[in-house]
Amino acid sequence: MHIYEGILAGTAHGREVLLAGAAISAAGTALGLFKLDYERVPRAAVLSSAFFVVSLIHVPLGPTSEHLVLCGLMGLILGWAAFPAILIALLLQAVFFSFGGLTTLGLNTLIMALPAVVCYYLFGRAVRSGNEAAVFAVGFAAGATAVLLGAALNAGSLTLAGKHFREIGMVVAALHVPLAGIEGLVTGSVVVLLRKVRPELLDAPLLVSAGQEIGHG
Amino acid sequence: MVEDLLPSHRGIAVGLARRWLLALSGAMLLATPALAHQLYVFAHARGSMIQGEAYFRGKIPARNVKVTALDPAGRIIGQTRTDEQGKFTLEAKYRCGHRLIVDTGDGHGAECTVAAGQLPDSLPTRSPATHAHLSPNEGRRSPADNQQLEVIRAEVAALRDELKQYEQRTRIRDVLGGIGYIFGLSGIVFYFLGVRRKRSNRSA
Numbered sequence: 377m378h379i380y381e382g383i384l385a386g387t388a389h390g391r392e393v394l395l396a397g398a399a400i401s402a403a404g405t406a407l408g409l410f411k412l413d414y415e416r417v418p419r420a421a422v423l424s425s426a427f428f429v430v431s432l433i434h435v436p437l438g439p440t441s442e443h444l445v446l447c448g449l450m451g452l453i454l455g456w457a458a459f460p461a462i463l464i465a466l467l468l469q470a471v472f473f474s475f476g477g478l479t480t481l482g483l484n485t486l487i488m489a490l491p492a493v494v495c496y497y498l499f500g501r502a503v504r505s506g507n508e509a510a511v512f513a514v515g516f517a518a519g520a521t522a523v524l525l526g527a528a529l530n531a532g533s534l535t536l537a538g539k540h541f542r543e544i545g546m547v548v549a550a551l552h553v554p555l556a557g558i559e560g561l562v563t564g565s566v567v568v569l570l571r572k573v574r575p576e577l578l579d580a581p582l583l584v585s586a587g588q589e590i591g592h593g
Numbered sequence: 594m595v596e597d598l599l600p601s602h603r604g605i606a607v608g609l610a611r612r613w614l615l616a617l618s619g620a621m622l623l624a625t626p627a628l629a630h631q632l633y634v635f636a637h638a639r640g641s642m643i644q645g646e647a648y649f650r651g652k653i654p655a656r657n658v659k660v661t662a663l664d665p666a667g668r669i670i671g672q673t674r675t676d677e678q679g680k681f682t683l684e685a686k687y688r689c690g691h692r693l694i695v696d697t698g699d700g701h702g703a704e705c706t707v708a709a710g711q712l713p714d715s716l717p718t719r720s721p722a723t724h725a726h727l728s729p730n731e732g733r734r735s736p737a738d739n740q741q742l743e744v745i746r747a748e749v750a751a752l753r754d755e756l757k758q759y760e761q762r763t764r765i766r767d768v769l770g771g772i773g774y775i776f777g778l779s780g781i782v783f784y785f786l787g788v789r790r791k792r793s794n795r796s797a
Contacts, residue, residue, distance in 0.1 A: 380701055380702060383702070409782075412782065412786075413786070414783075414786055414790075417779050417782050417783055417786065418779065420779065421775050421776055421778070421779035424775045425771075425772045425775045425776070428768075428771050428772065428775065429768060429771075429772070432768070464774075464775060464778060465771075465775070468771040468774055468775070469771075471771075472767040472768075472770065472771050473767065543698070544698065547698055
């Protein structure tokens with residue numbers, strides 16, 4: 377999902393795209409920090425750590441490999457606070473693992489945090505459903521949407537930066553389709569689990585599966 | 594009361610654990626422990642042949658990717674592709690610094706340089722700038738000296754490769770350090786939220 381460091385900084389258009397990405401990310405981060413309250417700080421920290429570490433688990437895909445990003449999950453739980461959480465995680469990834477880089481930090485934050493926020497608005501309400509299958513489906517949709525949207529943003533910024541980057545963008549976008557499925561499965565499972573053990577993280581009521589409900593009666 | 598509660602709770606717990614284990618084992622099957630984001634390329638000269646290797650973090654070979662050689666002025670002087678093991682060979686036509694650029698086509702790239710000094714004297718030089726780097730004694734060595742030099746070069750190349758790999762390994766302390774940073778930062782955020790709350794309490 378990262379845009380490779382140095383690929384855009386070489387051209388004038390590329391630098392414009394980098395700057396624009398950084399500016400939008402800065403605004404998003406400011407808004408996220410403004411909306412961050414007491415309860416969301418630990419959530420943001422835990423998810424930021426998860427995002428940071430999960431990048432080390434790679435899923436082999438064709439000639440290259442991609443890792444889980446958890447953007448959909450971050451969006452559902454954090455809303456706008458996904459911006460600062462992803463920014464910090466990406467910064468640390470750049471420093472510790474040399475993924476991405478400092479010049480692409482702003483743009484990469486935008487590519488991953490904006491889909492998270494979109495998922496928050498698209499699926500934040502539906503994830504509070506009382507039906508387990510529906511919750512899983514919504515989680516799946518959120519995870520997959522975040523990845524596809526991120527890939528589209530990635531390809532879009534490369535295309536904006538210049539025609540010769542378009543091919544790279546297309547390859548990256550195609551590689552993200554299978555990843556979206558995997559990410560959807562993981563996000564769906566996590567969301568169902570959260571609804572059963574920590575529903576307050578999603579501001580939702582406790583989810584009880586049908587079989588267990590009969591047992592209670 | 595306790596007996597009453599336990600079975601249903603256990604049911605939930607077992608159900609969750611089963612589901613979670615399934616998801617986890619699925620994830621483990623799919624995932625390799627390796628880190629394949631960062632691409633590395635490493636090369637050295639053996640006679641007039643440049644031998645190299647391109648791989649992702651964790652020694653995953655970069656298969657069938659394009660390798661381009663540029664001279665110090667940035668002109669293309671050779672092109673090849675890596676094989677199934679991520680290895681490539683390229684015949685040097687000139688005695689000059691070879692900048693090798695590897696491009697996987699999806700935005701990952703890396704480069705390394707083979708110095709002119711590693712290539713044999715028999716090759717024509719490419720530009721006067723590189724000529725200055727060559728030592729004047731180069732041509733006057735005895736065959737025995739050259740043989741020894743070759744051995745040393747190979748050893749240094751292997752050592753360099755090892756050093757590079759050592760540098761690339763993500764160490765557990767990097768991971769823990771990163772997580773530590775995140776929690777430290779959340780502490781700072783808590784501090785400022787606390788200040789904000791104190792102020793609003795005072796003004797109320």
